[in-house]
Amino acid sequence: MRMLFNNEGFVVNLAEEIDIDEYALLIGGTIVQMVYDRPSDRHQALMTGEWEVPKDVIYAENILTENQWRDSQMPLAQQNVTAIEYGEEGIPGTAQQWQKYWLALRKWTADNPDFPKKESRPIKPQ
Template identity: 80%
Template sequence: MRMLFNPDGFVVNLADEIDIDEYAVFIGGTIVEMVSERPSDRHQALISGEWQIPMDVVNAENAFTENEWRDSQMPKAQQNVTAIEYGEEGIPGTAQQWQKYWLALRKWTADNPDFPDSTKRPIAPS
């Protein structure tokens, strides 16, 4: 697969009827033979001939995952606080620990400098 890059290093998409070799000369671009077919729609071509998933795509995917995770954890934390306060046994941690966890979950958003690094998620009481 051949890709055309303009002088600024950006991929140029061409209609099928346009000759890539002629257009490359016309714009002063570079034709690159890619090392493989495009692995997925998420990948973008690099002038080295390799494919890469842009970091903004990775971060957006990670943010989506972390938002879903947080949204699933918040009700559990609230339910555990209530259950402990009503005397249920067998729940790890204290009501106060679960409250602190819930508050940490509320702060697990894009405003948090560690978000969306899943290794730095708030940790539930154990």
């Protein structure tokens, strides 16, 4: 697969009927032979012939993952507080620990400087 880059280093997408070699001459672009096929739609071509997933794509995916994780944990924390208060046994932690966990989850948003680093997630009671 050959990719055309303009003089600013951006990929130029061409319709199939346009000759890539002629258009490269016309715009002063560079044609790069890619080392292998594009691994996924997330990957963007580099002028080295390699592919990479841009950092902003990874960041956006991490935000989505962390939001989904938080949204799945908040009801669990509330349910455990209620269950402990009603005398349920076998739930790790105390009601107060689960309340603190729930409050930490509420703050697990883009306003948190560690968000969306998975390793910085609030830790549930054990």
